Structure formats: C-alpha cells, structure tokens
Amino acid sequence: MPSISRTVRIGSAHGLHARPAKLFAQAAKDAGIPITVAKDSGSPVNAASILGVIALGVEQGDYVTLVADGDGAEAALDTLAELLTTDHDAEA
Amino acid sequence: MTEPTTTRQLRGVGIGLGVAQGPVARMSEPLPPPGDAPSELTADEESARVKEAVAAVARELEQRGTQAGGAAQDVLEAQAMMAEDPSLADEIGTRLAQGRTGEWAVFDAFASFRDQLTAMGGYLGERAADLDDVAQRVIAHLRGLPAPGVPDPGHPFVLVAKDLAPADTALLDLDKVLALVTTEGGPTSHTAILAREKSIVAVVGAVAATGLREGETVIVDAAAGVVTTDPTAEELERAENRASARAAAVSAPITDGALSDGTPVPLLANLGNPDGAADAVALGAEGVGLFRTEFLFLSSAQAPTVEQQREAYTKLLAAFPGKKVVVRVLDAGADKPLAFLNDAHEENPALGLRGIRALRASEDILREQLTALAEADAATAADLWVMAPMVATVEEAVYFTDLARDYGVKTAGVMVEVPSSALLADRILSYSDFASIGTNDLTQYTLAADRLLGSVASFQDPWHPAVLRLIREVGDAGRTNAKPVGICGEAAADPLLAVVLVGLGATSLSMAPTALADVRATLLQHSLDDARVIAEAALAADDAASARTAAQDAATR
Numbered sequence: 001m002p003s004i005s006r007t008v009r010i011g012s013a014h015g016l017h018a019r020p021a022k023l024f025a026q027a028a029k030d031a032g033i034p035i036t037v038a039k040d041s042g043s044p045v046n047a048a049s050i051l052g053v054i055a056l057g058v059e060q061g062d063y064v065t066l067v068a069d070g071d072g073a074e075a076a077l078d079t080l081a082e083l084l085t086t087d088h089d090a091e092a
Numbered sequence: 093m094t095e096p097t098t099t100r101q102l103r104g105v106g107i108g109l110g111v112a113q114g115p116v117a118r119m120s121e122p123l124p125p126p127g128d129a130p131s132e133l134t135a136d137e138e139s140a141r142v143k144e145a146v147a148a149v150a151r152e153l154e155q156r157g158t159q160a161g162g163a164a165q166d167v168l169e170a171q172a173m174m175a176e177d178p179s180l181a182d183e184i185g186t187r188l189a190q191g192r193t194g195e196w197a198v199f200d201a202f203a204s205f206r207d208q209l210t211a212m213g214g215y216l217g218e219r220a221a222d223l224d225d226v227a228q229r230v231i232a233h234l235r236g237l238p239a240p241g242v243p244d245p246g247h248p249f250v251l252v253a254k255d256l257a258p259a260d261t262a263l264l265d266l267d268k269v270l271a272l273v274t275t276e277g278g279p280t281s282h283t284a285i286l287a288r289e290k291s292i293v294a295v296v297g298a299v300a301a302t303g304l305r306e307g308e309t310v311i312v313d314a315a316a317g318v319v320t321t322d323p324t325a326e327e328l329e330r331a332e333n334r335a336s337a338r339a340a341a342v343s344a345p346i347t348d349g350a351l352s353d354g355t356p357v358p359l360l361a362n363l364g365n366p367d368g369a370a371d372a373v374a375l376g377a378e379g380v381g382l383f384r385t386e387f388l389f390l391s392s393a394q395a396p397t398v399e400q401q402r403e404a405y406t407k408l409l410a411a412f413p414g415k416k417v418v419v420r421v422l423d424a425g426a427d428k429p430l431a432f433l434n435d436a437h438e439e440n441p442a443l444g445l446r447g448i449r450a451l452r453a454s455e456d457i458l459r460e461q462l463t464a465l466a467e468a469d470a471a472t473a474a475d476l477w478v479m480a481p482m483v484a485t486v487e488e489a490v491y492f493t494d495l496a497r498d499y500g501v502k503t504a505g506v507m508v509e510v511p512s513s514a515l516l517a518d519r520i521l522s523y524s525d526f527a528s529i530g531t532n533d534l535t536q537y538t539l540a541a542d543r544l545l546g547s548v549a550s551f552q553d554p555w556h557p558a559v560l561r562l563i564r565e566v567g568d569a570g571r572t573n574a575k576p577v578g579i580c581g582e583a584a585a586d587p588l589l590a591v592v593l594v595g596l597g598a599t600s601l602s603m604a605p606t607a608l609a610d611v612r613a614t615l616l617q618h619s620l621d622d623a624r625v626i627a628e629a630a631l632a633a634d635d636a637a638s639a640r641t642a643a644q645d646a647a648t649r
Contacts, residue, residue, distance in 0.1 A: 022170040049179035054219060055208045
C-alpha cells in the first residue's frame with residue numbers, strides 16, 4: 001500500500017505548540033501507524049513526537065504536509081487535518 | 093536585642109493587601125548534572141531502567157494533571173508526553189548504545205532538544221523550562237531521589253522560590269501555602285497572577301529573600317511589599333491582628349464601591365465570556381466595565397452570525413438587569429490576530445492594523461456586531477454601553493460614536509489606550525459619551541515597550557508617572573465635559589493604585605472579580621481629598637517604583 005500525503009494550513013492562533021501540539025501528537029500516536037509531518041519543504045519528523053512537532057516552530061497560517069503509511073492511513077489523515085485546521089485555543 | 097528593623101526587612105513588590113506569617117519552606121534547587129562516566133551496566137539494563145523511569149514520571153505527571161484540572165492539566169499532560177516522546181527515546185537509545193549511564197543519556201538527550209527550543213526563542217524558549225522540569229524528574233527517579241520542586245513539609249508554610257512555573261503552581265497545595273515570596277519575577281509574573289487569582293499573600297521580586305533559611309519564621313506583608321525576618325513578638329501580634337481584621341473585611345457584607353466620604357466609585361467586573369457573569373455578581377460587581385467580545389470570534393475562520401452574537405450578548409445582559417454593562421467591540425490584532433480581519437503579516441503588529449482600525453477596514457463585521465448588540469439591548473433590561481478599542485484620533489472617536497448611535501446604541505464611547513487619545517481626551521469627550529482607560533496598552537504605548545516581550549517587561553508598570561499624567565489628562569477631560577471616565581485593566585485591581593486612579597479623576601473601576609473585595613475595602617479608607625493628595629504624591633515621582641512608595645507614604649500619613 002503506497003503512502004498517502006496531504007498538505008493543510010494551520011488554523012490555531014497559537015500555531016502548533018502548547019495544547020494544539022499535544023492534541024496533534026496524541027492523535028498521531030493513537031493512530032498506531034507511522035505518520036510524519038513536515039513544515040513547508042522541510043524535513044519530516046515523527047508526528048507522534050510532541051518534541052519534534054513543537055520544534056518545527058509551526059505558526060498559524062503555515063502549511064504542513066502529513067504523510068501516513070499503513071491501514072487506515074486515509075482516516076488518520078482526515079482526523080489530523082481536521083485537528084490542524086481548527087483553532088484549539090479558542091475556548092481557552 | 094534584635095537587629096534594627098531596616099536590616100530585617102526584605103523589599104519586593106507586594107501583590108494585594110494581605111499579611112501572613114509562618115515558617116519558610118524553600119523550593120528545592122535543581123539537581124547537579126550527572127557525570128559522563130561509562131556505565132557499569134549493559135545497554136539493555138540501562139535501557140530498561142530509563143523506560144521504567146520515564147513511564148513512572150509520565151504517569152505521575154498525568155495523575156497530577158487530573159488532580160489539577162483546567163489549563164494546568166494540559167501543561168502537565170504535555171509534559172507527560174515529552175517524557176515518553178519517541179524521538180527523545182531514540183536519542184537516549186543512541187547514547188545508551190555508546191555505553192553511557194541512563195542518567196547521562198537522559199540529561200544529554202533532553203539538553204539537545206532544549207537547545208533547539210531555546211534557539212527558537214520566544215514562546216518556544218519558555219517551553220524549554222517545561223522540558224527541564226521533566227528531565228529533572230526522570231533523573232531524580234533514576235537516582236531514587238524525590239522529584240525537585242514544590243516542598244511538602246507537612247505543615248502550612250511560606251513558599252520561597254526563584255519564581256514559580258505554571259507546572260509548579262499546578263502542583264501546589266494551596267491550603268498549605270500561607271504566603272509566596274519570590275526572588276525574581278515582577279507584578280506580571282506567573283506567581284503574581286496566581287496570587288491575585290487565588291488571593292494568596294505574596295511579595296515578588298524580593299531579591300534579598302535568597303538568604304532566607306528553611307524553617308525560619310517570617311512576616312510577609314503584601315500591602316507594604318516587605319518580608320520581615322526575625323519578627324518580634326509584638327510584630328507577630330500586629331500582623332496577626334491585621335490578618336484577622338482583613339479576613340473580617342473580606343467577608344464583610346458587600347456594599348457598593350465608595351470612598352470614606354461617601355463618594356460613589358462603582359466597582360465593575362472585567363469579563364471575557366457570559367458564563368462569568370454569575371460569579372461576578374456574587375463577588376459584588378455592580379455591573380460590567382469591560383466585556384471582551386473576542387471569544388465569539390477566536391474560534392472561527394469566519395465572523396459569527398448576527399443571531400449567534402445576539403444570543404451571547406442577551407445572555408450577558410440578562411445577568412445584569414438595571415445595571416451598566418460596557419461591551420467592547422471586537423479588538424483584534426497584535427496579541428490576538430483573527431484571520432478574517434487581518435491576515436497580512438506585520439513587522440510590528442502592536443502598531444498595525446488592529447482595534448478600530450481593523451474594524452473600519454472590515455466595516456461589515458462592525459455593523460453586524462452593533463446590530464446584534466442593539467437587538468440584545470432591546471430584549472433586556474441592562475444599561476448597555478458600547479466602546480471601540482484602540483482609538484487614536486478624534487476622527488476615529490467621531491466615526492465610531494456616530495455609527496454606534498445610528499444603530500440605536502444609547503451610550504457610545506471609546507477606549508483610551510493610545511497616548512494621542514489621552515492627550516486629546518477633551519476633544520474626544522466632547523463627542524463620545526464616555527472614556528474607558530485600558531492601562532495595559534496605555535503603558536505599552538507610553539513607554540514604547542512591547543507588553544508581550546519579556547526582555548522589556550520591567551517597563552510594563554502602570555505606576556509610571558508618565559502613564560499617571562496621561563490618565564490625569566483623561567480624568568480632567570471627563571470632569572470638564574461632565575462625562576464618565578472608567579478604568580479597565582490590571583491597574584484598577586491594585587488597591588492602592590485604584591485610590592490613585594480615583595484621585596486622578598476616574599469615576600468607575602473595572603477589574604477581575606476576585607480583586608473587588610480588596611479594592612472595595614481600600615477605597616473605604618480614603619476620602620476624595622485623600623485620594624487626590626495620594627495621586628499628587630505619585631505624579632511627582634521620577635519612576636514607577638518611587639511613585640508606588642510615595643503613594644504608600646501619602647496613604648499612611
């Protein structure tokens with residue numbers, strides 16, 4: 001099964017750190033398949049690594065590319081893309 | 093014979109008015125870094141030790157998160173994930189494979205991530221402290237030592253620390269904390285915010301407190317900003333009496349805000365969400381002095397509909413029948429960017445297209461908001477006032493006032509946050525119905541110091557005489573035009589500064605509801621004449637610290 005990828009724009013006002021980074025890495029870990037995330041054309045990091053995700057320094061409006069490989073890759077990317085485009089800091 | 097009083101007094105910045113006494117417990121110092129001696133165990137044995145340690149630390153952080161709840165839970169759960177991070181585990185594994193000890197591998201792997209975050213600066217740099225805390229916990233576990241951090245001496249204590257991180261404050265058993273003393277950090281530090289929120293007696297930035305010994309008894313006097321060491325029996329008794337008098341004052345029946353001569357000073361609440369209304373009323377808020385409407389907008393990629401807005405405003409206004417509710421129209425930009433209002437990248441967003449400027453550029457959003465507000469006003473019995481943020485010119489004030497009145501808003505005013513509008517307040521108040529001074533932004537613009545930038549945080553002090561002079565301009569303009577001048581922002585929550593603000597001409601004060609009791613009690617101790625004398629003393633000072641001291645001296649004379 002070939003790996004699939006998707007590029008999305010970040011919706012969270014705080015970019016991809018703090019709470020959004022936690023929610024994202026947790027969801028990537030829960031997916032149980034290898035998923036990477038890269039900022040623009042940068043090198044991909046393990047999406048389940050909160051430290052790797054935070055260190056990308058992704059801000060609101062940046063584009064990131066997700067790549068997933070394995071069973072349920074499509075659904076996993078749907079969930080993650082949804083997380084990335086919503087603003088999680090809104091309720092805080 | 094005890095030493096002379098002055099050498100026993102450690103000065104800092106007091107938060108609130110309280111006084112407390114008790115034995116010192118110090119926040120433990122960080123563990124010394126492990127050495128890089130080769131391990132005596134196999135790499136597999138070390139790996140098993142590390143796995144057990146990170147799992148134990150992660151579980152403990154999660155458990156403390158569940159206990160703490162709220163925003164602290166997110167911080168702690170994120171830390172738990174950092175402990176078990178797969179990239180970190182790879183880095184640790186590489187080092188263990190080279191024959192290093194678990195302690196050193198953990199230390200060094202965390203440090204490599206920490207350096208990455210620090211190099212990125214700003215918000216990410218601050219997260220480096222969260223990572224340090226996790227590393228310390230894992231290393232302490234590997235060594236069989238208690239985790240560094242908040243002490244638990246088993247009895248109530250005065251906590252002495254450098255400054256408290258959010259994760260520390262989440263772990264603090266507040267019932268055991270008699271008072272907080274920090275050696276670093278100012279009035280806007282995490283410690284100060286916690287102290288205000290939970291009404292804990294605190295003195296922050298008391299540099300000399302580094303010398304306090306574990307277990308020694310001190311008096312922490314937030315009103316005076318002083319920590320007294322080796323207190324005499326008489327000093328202890330006086331502090332005890334003051335503490336009980338204050339406890340009585342705080343639990344005293346809630347009265348409307350007023351000075352000792354009966355001059356009314358309505359005390360209002362700052363709210364960011366209609367859900368906070370009931371708590372504010374319970375704490376004696378006589379209305380709302382600043383209702384921030386951003387919460388309605390931050391969650392969406394598009395502006396909310398008129399119907400959604402009307403529903404939220406109606407809920408708010410219904411909680412304050414017959415009372416004043418000041419709503420600020422959308423204040424976007426700078427620290428709270430909204431994509432649909434302004435998605436242009438700005439080098440200097442605090443000086444960019446924000447506040448009323450951004451609304452004017454997307455006037456449909458402003459018009460919809462005014463429509464929803466007027467409809468909610470018609471459906472409820474509250475006295476609705478509406479104001480515009482970041483007004484810099486008389487022309488902007490006229491524009492907003494006219495537009496709001498077109499939509500049937502009965503009382504339309506402006507926020508004074510930019511020095512230009514403070515200086516021209518007499519002109520602005522000849523058109524607008526009221527002014528409300530936002531002291532945080534007014535301070536940032538007067539001192540040209542970004543309030544989000546830690547390196548210039550020391551400038552962000554509303555006691556600065558330059559800020560006070562601008563407030564006096566607005567107060568005078570209010571008097572000559574017979575228009576109300578309110579204060580919203582941190583400044584009104586500082587009880588002594590609240591007296592100064594009234595002396596400068598403020599006619600109402602709006603603050604976080606938890607600050608109401610202290611401000612109410614302090615206002616009752618001074619007449620309007622006193623307040624003017626205290627304000628004059630502060631105005632004559634050279635800087636913020638001496639303005640505060642001068643006001644303290646004038647208030648106790």
